[in-house]
Amino acid sequence: MFSERELERYKRQMMLFGEEGQERLNKAHIFIAGAGGLGSPVSIYLAVAGVGTITIIDMDVVDGTNLNRQILHYDRDIGRKKTASAEEKLQEFNPDIIINAIDVKIDASNAKKLVGNADGIVDAMDNYPTRYLLNDVAMVKQIPFFHGGIRGFYGQATTIIPGSTPCLKCIFPKAPPGEEFPVVGVTAGIIGTIQSNEVIKYLTGSGDLLTNRLFIWDGMQAHAEEICIERNPSCEACGGRGKKKIAGKKK
Amino acid sequence: MWWQRKEENSREEEMTVKIRFFAQFRELLGSDIITEVPAGTMFTLLITSVVKKNPQGYAAIFDETGAFHEFVILMKNGKRIDIADADRTVIVDGDEVAVFPPVAGG
Numbered sequence: 365m366f367s368e369r370e371l372e373r374y375k376r377q378m379m380l381f382g383e384e385g386q387e388r389l390n391k392a393h394i395f396i397a398g399a400g401g402l403g404s405p406v407s408i409y410l411a412v413a414g415v416g417t418i419t420i421i422d423m424d425v426v427d428g429t430n431l432n433r434q435i436l437h438y439d440r441d442i443g444r445k446k447t448a449s450a451e452e453k454l455q456e457f458n459p460d461i462i463i464n465a466i467d468v469k470i471d472a473s474n475a476k477k478l479v480g481n482a483d484g485i486v487d488a489m490d491n492y493p494t495r496y497l498l499n500d501v502a503m504v505k506q507i508p509f510f511h512g513g514i515r516g517f518y519g520q521a522t523t524i525i526p527g528s529t530p531c532l533k534c535i536f537p538k539a540p541p542g543e544e545f546p547v548v549g550v551t552a553g554i555i556g557t558i559q560s561n562e563v564i565k566y567l568t569g570s571g572d573l574l575t576n577r578l579f580i581w582d583g584m585q586a587h588a589e590e591i592c593i594e595r596n597p598s599c600e601a602c603g604g605r606g607k608k609k610i611a612g613k614k615k
Numbered sequence: 616m617w618w619q620r621k622e623e624n625s626r627e628e629e630m631t632v633k634i635r636f637f638a639q640f641r642e643l644l645g646s647d648i649i650t651e652v653p654a655g656t657m658f659t660l661l662i663t664s665v666v667k668k669n670p671q672g673y674a675a676i677f678d679e680t681g682a683f684h685e686f687v688i689l690m691k692n693g694k695r696i697d698i699a700d701a702d703r704t705v706i707v708d709g710d711e712v713a714v715f716p717p718v719a720g721g
Contacts, residue, residue: 402721490721513718518638520718536717538686545720552721580637580715585646591713592693 366390370460374414385568386414390461392567393417395479397470397498398488399450400424401547402512404436405556406486406563411454411461413564418454419464421478422446433549470494475501484508484566486559487532492539496601499524499532503602510562512555515545517583519555522593523562523574526602530593533601535578551583630654630708634665637715643672658689658696658704662714676714688715 366374366386374386394415396407399422407420426434426441426449434446441449451465470478470489475497479485485502487510489495495511502509502524509524511532524531558579565571577590595602634648644666652661663681666672678684682698689696690713696704706712 398721400721488721490719492717492719512721514720515638515718516642518641518718520638536686536688538717540684540686540717540719542719547720582637582641582646584642591690594695596695 367460370414373458373460377413381568381570385570388567388569389414389564390416392484393419393480393482394484394486394563394567395482396420396486396488397494398422398490399434399436399446399465400430400488400490401433401514401549401552402556402559403450403486403488404434405553406488406512406560407436407450407454408457409557409560410486410563411458411463413560414458414461415563415567417462417464419466419478419480419482420447420450420454421466421468421470422450423467423469433547433552435549435553470497472497476504479505479507482507484510484563486563487511487513488556488559490545491542492536495532496539499601502526503531508566510559510566512559514547514551514555516547517551519551519581519583521555521558521562521574521579521581522577523566525573525575529575530595531599531602534596534599535593537596537599548583551581554581554583628654630656630706632661632706632709633711634662635711635713637713638718639716640672640675640714643675644669652706654708656706658691658701658706658712659683661706661712675716686717688717689713 378386392415394410396403399420410418424446426437426444426446428442436453437449445467447465447467451463454463479501484507485498487495499509503526506526512521562574578593579590581588629651631651636644648665650665676687689701692711
């Protein structure tokens with residue numbers, strides 16, 4: 365049951381998906397990998413929408429160069445752990461939800477445990493090796509993986525449902541080289557809000573998901589389009605079936 | 616115009632294809648490029664012929680041996696083309712090809 369305060373807070377969106385939809389959001393646990401450019405809008409919008417439990421992971425400290433896009437962090441947070449800054453802001457956005465902010469580097473040894481019992485993983489990472497690890501965890505746990513990527517004025521997003529859509533490795537089998545990428549904050553805002561929108565639709569059972577399609581945003585042309593994507597029958601991550609045992613030590 | 620169309624049809628050795636670049640490839644090379652190439656041109660040669668005059672664009676897409684970087688995604692008429700097959704994938708008149716990188720920032 366929601367408190368009076370919560371009923372008021374969520375009134376305008378319960379007009380869309382009812383108290384039942386709001387209950388689903390409230391019972392959900394979403395794992396956000398990264399509290400940076402994408403992680404900021406993703407976590408803010410999921411927090412204000414009332415996703416009951418948000419786990420957000422980051423290993424970095426807020427740097428002055430982050431502030432053009434990482435809207436969770438303020439000027440006063442420079443030098444502070446991103447997780448501490450994120451937890452404080454998200455809890456202020458919505459005191460009625462649980463925020464787990466974990467200061468750790470996601471790697472093969474901890475990825476599965478960190479994701480735990482989450483209902484979905486949001487990809488707010490800035491590199492493909494970690495994305496591939498999370499893709500693997502999503503396959504093993506059979507939970508959706510909401511992919512996003514940004515560079516400059518360009519961005520991309522897709523929703524991966526294990527067992528029914530291509531996985532990240534089907535779409536992008538090889539990682540591009542790492543770089544200090546140029547970016548404007550609005551690109552993170554556009555792609556991050558698309559990812560949040562997907563999570564909200566998935567949890568409330570609303571609309572059609574961004575599945576089997578790669579959404580591509582060109583901010584220079586103010587033009588969005590999509591490319592049809594297919595499973596790769598010989599995909600090394602999902603074998604085209606969307607299931608795979610995650611690599612790593614067995615206890 | 617009809618008379619131009621007739622003239623184009625008579626030039627059987629040339630064909631018109633559209634190349635679409637995305638993200639940073641688009642930044643370097645432009646978005647939609649309509650080009651004429653000889654009939655029977657293969658995918659790799661088509662892209663090479665268009666990007667070779669742009670050293671930065673070339674280096675973004677091809678390695679020093681002239682092969683596509685392994686992370687580059689190739690599509691022809693909405694269907695994925697394996698990099699390993701690009702050398703022997705024939706382009707025909709009216710084809711639309713796409714070349715894009717995985718966008719990695721977050």
